[in-house]
Amino acid sequence: MTFAALLATVTIVFPPEGAKLPAINRSYVMGAAEDGESSLVVSSLTSRVSSPAFVSRTGAWATVVDVKPGTNVVEIGGVRRSFTVAPIAPANPIARAEPKKTYTKLPYAADQAKPHPKGKKPEEITVVLDAGHGGHDGGALSPHGLPEKDANLRLAKAVRAELVKRGYKVIMTREDDTFVALYDRPKAAHRANADLFVSIHHNAPGYATNPLAVRSQSVYAWNPLGERLAKAINVRMAAADPSLPNEGVLHANFAVTRNPEIPSCLIEADYITHPDGEAATWDAVRRPSIAAAIADGIADWVAGK
Ligand SMILES: [Zn+2]
Structure with a gap:
């Protein structure tokens, strides 16, 4: 055979x-x-x-x-x-060097920062929510094979429901399982003249880390504008689930965080690659509480906290 x-x-x-x-x-x-x-x-x-x-x-x-x-x-x-x-996970998985990444400046990005929307009512504020990946780009995979793109969309929709309930205008970069090109995501925020942009992802470890050894939440930002938004969201998320290790606000030069004038951040809600992170992501009872925490963080940022 x-x-x-x-x-x-x-x-x-x-x-x-x-x-x-x-x-x-x-x-x-x-x-x-x-x-x-x-x-x-x-x-x-x-x-x-x-x-x-x-x-x-x-x-x-x-x-x-x-x-x-x-x-x-x-x-x-x-x-x-x-x-x-073996009965226990191996101690020495094969490690590889991280690939080199290159970055380009967004051609349509202006250099002027948008004024902070403090004092504005939710009805006057436009939030662009970006569910990471989609279509043929599945993102990371959970141990049972749940693609990250689905987990991102579920959480993004829950966040939208929370924000709409509070009166905010919300635009999604995708509402179903379709592929959206990376640079079309921040472009959607520029086109809408949005007040803020939040990308939602679930994490996976790098080449040298055993996925069974890492689980946490974090929010990425590129500049001080995005950092303040990221901090407000991260504080609320950490409070919503204190059992999940919190890496806090991290710096990242991602296409979706690199927006000079629109406050932007990228949430890594959990590690979908860890069995417990996968279970948390799949938990339909827990999800609205995480979505509410993200909406609370956005409200705190709008209030200038
Ligand atoms: Zn992702």
Whole structure:
């Protein structure tokens, strides 16, 4: 039998929203997958094809869920790798250097900062909410295979509901599972002459970090304008879930935070790559409380707090 004949893809069917996700009995993180590898195929040699493990690519990592003890083989982007499942996650996952990133200035960005909307009523304030990723760009993957794009959209819609309830005008960069080009996202805020721009994401670790070892929330900003907004949101989010480690406000030169005149920030609500972060993201009871905290933070910033 050829190796290809042993391969089988596994699809995880998600339960209704709010229901408990299937338990992960055994989770194993294997080395980094090359960037751009998206289709993961897995086969367990121990169990042949009868009970293949599920592999999800979490940004740079492949997480294997519910594999059989013993020797397993996975194929990632055509490269065959074998691994042995131990009761505990391996201490030395393969680390890779972070790829170099390049940045360009937004051509349509003005250099003048918008005046702070202090004193304005919510009805006079336009918020642009950006649910990260979408369409063929799924973002990170949870251990059970929930794409980050879905988690981002769910949270963004919950934030919109909170803001609309309070009277704010809200524009979404996407309202469904469609692809929006990176630079079209801040452009939407410029086109709407928005007062603020908030991008919503869920985090995944870099190449050198085991995804089972990291879970936190953080808000990224590029300049002091965005930083004040990020701080107001972060304080409220941290108070809404004190059990989730808080990295606070971090600096990032992202296309969606690099807006000289519109206060902009990017929320990493949790690590979707951690089983507990995945469960928190999927929790339909918890989500509105996080959305309310983000709306509270926006209100604090508008009030000049
Ligand atoms: Zn993301």
